[in-house]
Amino acid sequence: MTENPGGTPAHPLPLCRDCGARAPARRDRCARCGSPRLVAHPELDRLAIAHIDCDAFFAAIEKRDNPQLRDLPVIVGGGRRGVVSTCCYIARIHGVRSAMPMFKALEACPDAVVIKPNLAKYSEVGRQVRERMLALTPLVEPVSIDEAFLDLTGTQRLHRASPAETLAAFARALEADLGISASIGLAPNKFLAKIASDLDKPRGFSVIGAAEARAFLAERPVGIIWGIGKVFQAKLAADGIRTIGQLQAMDPTDLLRRYGALGQRLARLATGADDRPVSPDRGAKSISAETTFDTDIAGLDRLRPILRELSEKVSQRLKRAGLGGRTVTLKLKTADFRILTRSRQLADPTQLADRIFRAGDDLLGPEADGRRFRLIGIGVGELADAGSADPGDLLDAGAGRRARAEQAMDKVRDRFGTEAVELGLVHASRARRTPGRPDEA
Incomplete structure (x- = not known):
């Protein structure tokens, strides 16, 4: 598999990772520099x-x-x-x-x-x-x-x-x-x-x-397979499946019947088969911002201003990247560390803080029921080019006015800094909210 400095003459010569030499090993060390950091493989x-x-x-x-x-x-x-x-x-x-x-x-x-x-x-x-x-x-x-x-x-x-x-x-x-x-x-x-x-x-x-892929994988736990989280691991364990070798022994049709498309994927990966190309154009799948509070907080009146501030951060990142997104996701972490996510799909992609906040605010309302939270975040997914974002909204007469106001604020911020213009809601958030730390987005 790896770090095997031995080998037969039919194998490629070991590679010394410290000096780059390709030569037969001497007592499991590089013949040139004496390093034990050799790698050899057929x-x-x-x-x-x-x-x-x-x-x-x-x-x-x-x-x-x-x-x-x-x-x-x-x-x-x-x-x-x-x-x-x-x-x-x-x-x-x-x-x-x-x-x-x-x-x-x-x-x-x-x-x-x-x-x-x-x-x-x-x-x-x-x-x-x-x-x-x-x-x-x-x-x-x-x-x-x-x-x-x-x-x-x-x-x-x-x-x-x-x-x-x-x-x-x-x-x-x-x-x-x-x-x-x-x-x-x-x-x-x-x-x-x-x-x-x-x-x-x-x-x-x-x-x-x-x-060696199939034999190497056989003894490994199913959890090393991409996309197999704790919940699905528990489901597999309940079905008596804990190792990749057990997946290898199953009929792919049975895996498909039990677990759908994921079962089909399991059947391929269990044998080491993966035909996905290395794609340099993969790019980001979502853009988000979140903050963890130093003290748990509760109440819609305290959470909404923070949500608005985070929505503006996401909006700024989308605008800088020339992107918009169709799906808005709210993230909350309760005082006992349970993570809640709620999502809403918009009719069209957006990069406007106003639309991001309004969608997030609708999702936040039912959750702000007196529970205390240690984290709040907002993100936008299903990213698309900014050219398709925020067409006119015939059903919301005020949407165009708010969009123009936000664009005017962006111009002021570009010239004088991000805090040159603040909504009252955001200003109130900074003035009275419990201190928190911005988490890596």
Whole structure:
């Protein structure tokens, strides 16, 4: 599977990840530099689909910029009422995980250094990483700020190296030039590449070949399959299905009958089959904004101004991106950490804060029944080009007037700053609301 420095003469020569040498191993070490970080696999020089995932990205950047943090547990996230955005591997040893409530993270690791996220800095480093990926191949499909799929098919002549050699050189340059590390998965398709990149973190380079895929997957839990969340895992477990091997043994027709289209997908992925291309045009599926309160709050009169402010943030992001969206989704997190989502589909795509807020406000009303909430968010999905957004509304005589007013406010904000013009509702929110922290959108 990976990290197998042995092999037979028929196999490709092991690749040293530290110096790039291709030579027979000597006592499981590189013959040139003595490094034990070798990767060998029968299909090493035939595979071209990769998943690259930067290791503990936010925390790694903070440690790079402050060497005094190097040997300390670091958590990047909001205040005590917030959640963990990411944490270093030292903190993970103590049980800290991304998306964990901050108070639980500090209970698990009370000596951790907590750092407020600096999204502008992380975005700049993410841009630099993305540029380096694009220098390897134009077929880069971003997954998030710090990870992506790459298809290096046909790049051997350009780089004068196999995809595996090119990826190893990329990882070395990332550490030398940007001071961060990444883990790499190499496989015949995206599904297996994503699994491979998680096998040996941090600084991993793992390979899953086509010939071994079925046997490799057989003992793995069904939860490693994309799209299989906790609820569906529980449903599968209730049906006696816990491993991928059990899925492999089932008739695909039976899976389709039981679970519909998802069952058909399970039948394919269980054998390691995945024909999805690496698509550089995938783009964002939604744009959202949310905030976590330092103290739980309740009541429509307190939540509405915050919802309006978040709607304006989403609107600004849509306008900057030249997009509109048809589906508005409200997100709430209760005091006991239950997440509620409510959605409404609009007749036409929108990028206007007024329409986003009005849809979100209709969804918020029934939920603001006295319960206390620790988070509220609003998002827009089903994104489309801005040219199709916000046509005239014959049923709402005031819609055109409100749209023109919002456009006028946008012009003032573009010239004098985002706070140059505020609605009374938003101003009241900032003046009297319980302090909260904006979460990463």
